[in-house]
Amino acid sequence: MLINKEKSALLVIDVQAKLLPGVHKSEELVKNCRWLMELAQLVGVPVLGSEQYPQGVGPTTEELKELLPAEDFIGKTFFSCADSPECSARIEAMDREEIVICGMEAHACVMQSALRLLEQGKKVYVVVDAISARNPVDTEYAIARMRDEGVKIITREMVGFEWMMRSDVPEFRDFSMKFLR
Numbered sequence: 001m002l003i004n005k006e007k008s009a010l011l012v013i014d015v016q017a018k019l020l021p022g023v024h025k026s027e028e029l030v031k032n033c034r035w036l037m038e039l040a041q042l043v044g045v046p047v048l049g050s051e052q053y054p055q056g057v058g059p060t061t062e063e064l065k066e067l068l069p070a071e072d073f074i075g076k077t078f079f080s081c082a083d084s085p086e087c088s089a090r091i092e093a094m095d096r097e098e099i100v101i102c103g104m105e106a107h108a109c110v111m112q113s114a115l116r117l118l119e120q121g122k123k124v125y126v127v128v129d130a131i132s133a134r135n136p137v138d139t140e141y142a143i144a145r146m147r148d149e150g151v152k153i154i155t156r157e158m159v160g161f162e163w164m165m166r167s168d169v170p171e172f173r174d175f176s177m178k179f180l181r
Contacts (some may be wrong), residue, residue, distance in 0.1 A: 107108030
């Protein structure tokens with residue numbers, strides 16, 4: 001089953017500046033999350049960000065925060081976005097059946113959000129080259145577990161080509177020039 005931009009939302013989970021120094025390949029993570037956020041904006045897919053206990057951990061890294069209004073980053077204390085009443089309400093308000101997920105940490109907030117959203121009947125896609133954790137082994141086993149549970153594991157370019165769907169749409173020129181280099 002292909003991802004449909006008309007049915008999709010992008011969920012950017014907990015890419016908070018204070019935590020990034022300890023995360024494996026954090027620069028690549030931020031770059032790939034930004035890539036997905038900019039792509040979503042290009043094709044009109046709604047984007048929502050979450051922040052784990054921002055009062056203590058701090059805000060999303062500025063490289064991502066500058067792409068969305070402040071109210072589109074929801075603070076939470078639950079690890080799963082689907083268990084956080086505020087975050088869950090915003091996800092439901094987007095009225096999208098497909099949730100594309102990027103962010104951190106893979107084995108905690110990303111995995112718990114993906115599995116709970118799947119339980120709630122959403123089609124869940126985790127972008128494997130846009131998630132990470134402090135320990136790469138945690139990411140590896142989170143991916144395996146999510147796949148075993150029915151979450152679709154994809155790459156950012158898969159998302160791009162599926163949201164584009166064809167090469168003769170106006171957005172494809174921007175996609176090929178800006179996103180495929």
